[in-house]
Amino acid sequence: MQDSTETDGPIIIEAWIGDSPKIDDSDEYEVPGWGDPLVHAAESFNRTHPEYLVRIRKIDFREMPKAVADAVARGNPPDVVEYVYTATQVALDTRARNGDSLFVPVQRAVGDRTKILGEPVVIQDLVPAARDYWSRGGELVSMPTWVTANILYANKAVLERAGVERMPATWQELTAACAAIAKLPDGPAHGVSWPNYGWLFHTEIVGQGGLLSNRDNGRSGRSTRVFLDSPEILNYVQWWKSMHESGYYYYTGERNDYFGGMEAFARQEVAFVVTSSAVGHDMTTIAAEAGIELMADRLPRFNEQPYTGGPFGGQSFFLTDGLPKEKEDGALAFLQHQLNPQHAIARMHDRSLPLTLPAYEQVVADHRVEPYPGFRVATEQVASSNRTPATAGPLLGDLNGINGVITVAMDDVLLRGAEPTSRFRAATEEAQRLLDRHNAAAFAYPPVTPDALTITA
Known part of the structure; x- marks a missing residue:
């Protein structure tokens, strides 16, 4: 990782984001353009903060936990990493080379600040259900990047005939x-x-x-x-x-x-x-x-x-612990920037449901046209979810x-x-x-990163 003391150029923030799997061995992706909203948010952040350079690397989301563990072993982990929701506990149990947790909870790093490098902190704007999912003990551990829900679709003509x-x-x-x-x-x-x-x-x-x-x-x-x-x-x-x-x-x-x-x-x-x-x-x-x-x-x-x-699906950004202060502030500012009103609303035209309350209010406005049938239904599923341990979804190894x-x-x-x-x-x-195998790694002394690190789907 590059420190600001090593160069007169911008402070580089290495951001690894989850990419869609490819179809078999071809160059075509199952979901083309997956991750592009974060690429656009990084470009926007870099223009707004020329003293920083958020450098995006896309990695098949199924391979992300292993790629991070391999980077730790080499001594060059990324600064922020996007994990799919099923790997949340894996991320929490991933270890730095000294045995400490690799990532610091985002809310803890933000503290009581309302702005970071001029970027408004949007943690409090998160849709409550989304905040609940990526929290542990009431503390937000990672910053959501997108969410999705399951929908039932039907062929209207067939239903009418039946x-x-x-x-x-x-x-x-x-x-x-x-x-x-x-x-x-x-x-x-x-x-x-x-x-x-x-x-x-x-x-x-x-x-x-x-x-x-x-x-x-x-x-x-x-x-x-x-x-x-x-x-x-x-x-x-x-x-x-x-x-x-x-x-x-x-x-x-x-x-x-x-x-x-x-x-x-x-x-x-x-x-x-x-x-x-x-x-x-x-x-x-x-x-x-x-x-x-x-x-x-x-x-x-x-x-x-x-x-x-x-429970819903999605991905979130984890922040590497122990970054130099300037770099950490830049990374935290980027995490807020990628969910500012402009990007949160733009995300809805891609593959995410609203992640923030301002974006949600845009969706339920009377004049708002759905980007596709079922979008509003799925949005309401997330926004109206009861806030219980069951609806928050499972968090386990x-x-x-x-x-x-x-x-x-x-x-x-x-x-x-x-x-x-x-x-x-x-x-x-x-x-x-x-x-038990996962927890054995977490309970070991010193604790180690679990070895089940590849996501199948």
Whole structure:
């Protein structure tokens, strides 16, 4: 890392941001332009603060934790790093060469300042649910960069032909809608598709008031137990299994596969599909090219209890501890700059939901036009979320690996006839071993960086 004492040029801030994976071995990206809003924010910051140079490096988000650990081993870690949400605890447990935590909580570094290098501090402007997710013990540990929520899309014409008068709000209503669609003589082969993905399990647990792990999902202390055979998960698995056996649910056969369901929707093989708001623009294009008029709403939940919101996906910036004062101030100023009103609102035209209250107010203004169907619904999901440990989402070690255990178990239920209770009891034991292995590194003396550092999706 370059110190301001080493050169008469600008103080360089090395910022590593998560990039989209590439499609197989090609040069095409699964999500083109991922990270570009941060590139633009860095360019804007550099123009405003010519004494600094934020230098962006894009890295496949799946490889980011390992890339950082390798950089620490070489003695040249970046100054700020963007981690995907499933790697939040991994980031918190990543160690510097001296064994201390590599990153300092952003809120602690900001202190009571309201401006840094003239940049207004926007921590207090964060949407509460976003702030909760990236906090530990009430302290904001990292600065969010974007958020996304899951949405249920539907083919309006098919629903009208089947006599489905409104978007389903519960599992039972979705089942009934799929049954009506199945009766159409020339209707879709299946009613609905959604990915076999850990994030959806987290969401459906929340809808029943459950937790994925102990100590309030890791919000009141480090999680040491994981619950994959809870009544809430088994309720979801049993309903999912019944939907699949009835032919109402279409499984692509691939885990973590959002795009497969979207493609089936475009081929009009399903009437409903669940996907992420991060690809809302893509969904709009796919539907338009297929001649489909979209409807969008929140995910159906277990029952008709008041909607509680739920965990979302996204990424956030972590700040390396021990930077020279001038460099740390520059890095902190950039973290505020990338979410100032101009950039927070611009981000909404890319792949993020509003992260700040001023941006949210822009979205709900009467004159505001949605950038794509479902954007406002997804925005309200995040903004109206109850502030509980469940809705904040799980914060625990090797969440990525645990999600993988969940999806393999569900794959076995759907494709190989595994009995849900016993299969998810075995999954709990496997996930517990992963969590124990992660925590062993964190509890060691001196603590070391965990070795499960590659994100699969």
